Amino acid sequence: SFDTVAIKNNIIAHEKQGFVYTYGTAGFRSNAEVLGSVMYKVGILAALRSKKLNGSTIGVMITASHNPEEDNGVKLVDPRGEMLEQSWEVYATKLANANDGETLLSAIDEIVAQYKIDLDIPANVIYAYDTRPSCPHLVKCLEQGLEAAGAKGTNFGLKTTPMLHYLVRCINTAGTNDAYGEPTEEGYYKKLTAAFATAVKGKPRLSTLHVDCANGVGAPKLRELLKFMASDILSVDIVNEDTATLGQLNKNCGADYVKTNQRAPPSITITAGDRCCSYDGDADRIVFYYVTEDGTFRLLDGDKIAGLAAIFITELVQEAGIDSIKVGVVQTAYANGSSTNYLTKVLSVPVSCVSTGVKHLHHEAEKYDVGVYFEANGHGTVLFSPDALNTIKTAEAKTPAQKQAIAQLSALTELINQTVGDAISDMLLVEAILTSRQWSFEEWDQAYTDLPNRLVKVVVSDRHIFKTTNAERQLVEPAGLQAEIDSLVAKYSNGRSFVRASGTEDAVRVYAEAATRAETDDLAFKVAQLVY
Ligand code: 16G
Ligand code: ZN
Structure with a gap:
């Protein structure tokens, strides 16, 4: 049961005085040393969220991508299997910043009152983690919180982030019309490999795909999946799969490295004709290159x-005779x-633009x-x-x-x-x-050629003064800055630039694109100077 005495007494003290925690775009994220105290609170929060949703299973993923x-x-x-409902983020932040039993209990009371939570409803939580060395300790802290909150916790062990999302959905839809799949890692592999076999049926296999797994959890999991895949329909070569050596995760490899540096990881020798891709550290992002x-x-x-x-899906629904979709x-x-x-213009599909995240x-x-x-960075579905x-x-x-389509x-x-x-x-x-x-x-x-683009990080004294509108494409504050950016942009052919405060780092990001590399760099530099 939900034991307020235990919750109060078992609290894990903040590791660093004065550190302010924020549940942001990617949950809580920081140096692992300050996160034990947060995990305890997350255990309690997950229990409350499950109770609020009548005992539905909530997932907790430990990773820093x-x-x-x-x-x-x-x-x-x-x-x-979706991200935590946004209105709960402020409460997550409040719980994390409570540093004594009384403050924690009153933060909990506030959530219980706000969402009219019945504490007698049993709570169910599943959790998983990536390959980071700090995970075992953080898991223990999470379990301490789950226990104090009387939640039934199930440890699913080492998983990619999307696998944990898959498992949560499978568990909650089991036995309904809407059942998503078998709630096991093997169920995930079987579902994907069977679907792939159907999708490529009758077509010759392509050349080998080299997969950079960023020395993260994607490596062992992809290796496992391949056991379920017929080798005559897909050929994969796994690189950067060292999850045992300290310090290798995401180091000079992975999707973020490739996207940011616009080059292949130094650990891969790539020649014309080679097909390559890179995952990130928790395998929820991918980019391809050659x-x-x-x-x-x-x-x-x-x-x-x-x-x-x-283009593929648009043409398939036409071929299938169901282009009402x-x-x-x-x-x-x-x-x-x-x-x-x-x-x-070419595919004539509707496009919406939204804020990052x-x-x-x-x-x-x-x-x-x-x-x-x-997202351009390779996260999507x-x-x-x-x-x-x-x-x-x-x-x-x-x-x-039609049948085939x-x-x-x-x-x-x-x-x-x-x-x-x-x-x-x-x-x-x-x-x-x-x-x-x-x-x-x-x-x-060949579908289209990217405009040259540049992303610049500018460290400013207070990034919170940069306020945007129109899906982050325009600044409303500081007053007047957008007009200055606009008049700069107007001087470049195909010029476009915008400025937004990062949600994950203490900095402002400047993006610019234009017809040529030189113009792009010049525009990015000039806008960055305006911001600084
Ligand atoms: C987070 C987001 C990612 C976004 C990035 C932007 C999730 C799960 N992750 O990692 O989608 O691209 O933040 O970072 O939403 P920024 O705000 O520092 O530019
Ligand atoms: Zn990730």
């Missing part, structure tokens, strides 16, 4: 994945202008029959609405071609992780499309 190995973090997963004959590095990022998925794409301001142009994209994507959402799923399931084929669409709905962006699932989606089309990376890349 692409951040350095000495960092860690934690986030909550809601019953359908080099041209003349040795130029080419990145196929989240925007390129969204374009590929959008409408495909839409959700992007952020970081999407390359060429990609937005391609989607709206997965929860914003996910919710917007739910508004479409088929909502494709990707495709959501099928219940109506679209039903249309696909009940579609009747009149020709063999329906089977492929149906396979995609199983292949794509509907809860959150998933590097393994996205990788299989891209491979399924390319195999189906028998396309090389060059052919995929």
Whole structure:
């Protein structure tokens, strides 16, 4: 039961005086040393959230994604595998900052009153973690909180972030019409590999895909998945899979490294014709890349994945004779202008732009029959609405071609992780499309050419004074700054630039793109000077 005396007495003291915790875009995230106290509170919060939702299972994932190995973090997963409902974030922050039993209890009382929580309802929580050395200690702290709150906690061990999201959804939908899958790691592998086999049926296998796993949890999990995959339909070579040596996680490798540096990890020798991709440290992001004959590095990022998925699904619903299903794409301001142009002008699909952060994209994507959402950094997925799923399931084929298109669409709905962006699932989606089309990376890349772009981080004395509107594309404060940016931008062909405060770092980010590399760099530099 919910034991207020235990909750008060077992509290873990803040590790560092004066440190302020914030539940932000990616949950709590910081150096791992200050997180034990937070884990205790997260255990209690997860229990309260489960009670509020009548005992539905809530997920807790311990990871710091692409951040350095000495960092860690934690986030909550809601019953359908989505991010924690936003209104709870402030309470998460309050609990984390309470540093004595009384303050903690009154913060809890506030949540209980606000959401009218019945504390007698049993709570169910599952949790998992990545390969970071700090995880075992943080798990113990979390368990201490779950125990004090009387929650039934189940440790799912080492998992990728998207696997934990998958498991939460499976558990909560088990036995319903809406059952999502078998709530085990093996169930996840079986679902994905079976769907992939259907999606590529009858097509020759492509050349080997080299997968940089950032020396993180994606490596052992991808290796495990491959045991369920017939080797004549997919050939994968895993690189950067050292999860045993300290200090290797995300070091000079992984999706964030590749996207930020616009180059392959030094640990990979890549020559023309090679097909490569990189995951991040918890395997919820992926980017692809190759080099041209003349040795130029080419990145196929989240925007390129969204374009590929959008064209493929749009054509499939036409072939299947069910083009009442409408495909839409959700992007952020970081999407390359060429990609937005391609989607709206060439593919004629509706595109919405939302603020940075997965929860914003996910919710917007739910508004479409088929909502494709990707951040340029490689986080994203495709959501099928219940109506679209039903249309696909009940579609009747009149020709063999229609039959095949329906089977492929149906396979995609199983292949794509509907809860959150998933590097393994996205990788299989891209491979399924390319195999189906028998396309090389060059052919995929031909859809459009990215405008040169530059992202600059500017450390300022107070980033909170930068307030944006219009999906972060314009500043409203400091007053007058946007007008200055606009008049600069007007001087460059195809120029675009925006400024926003980072949600994960104490800095401001400046993005710029323009027709040429030189103009882009110049624009980024000048806007950064305005901000500084
Ligand atoms: C977080 C977000 C990611 C976003 C990034 C932006 C989630 C799960 N993660 O990592 O989607 O791209 O923040 O970081 O929402 P920034 O605010 O520092 O630019
Ligand atoms: Zn991640």
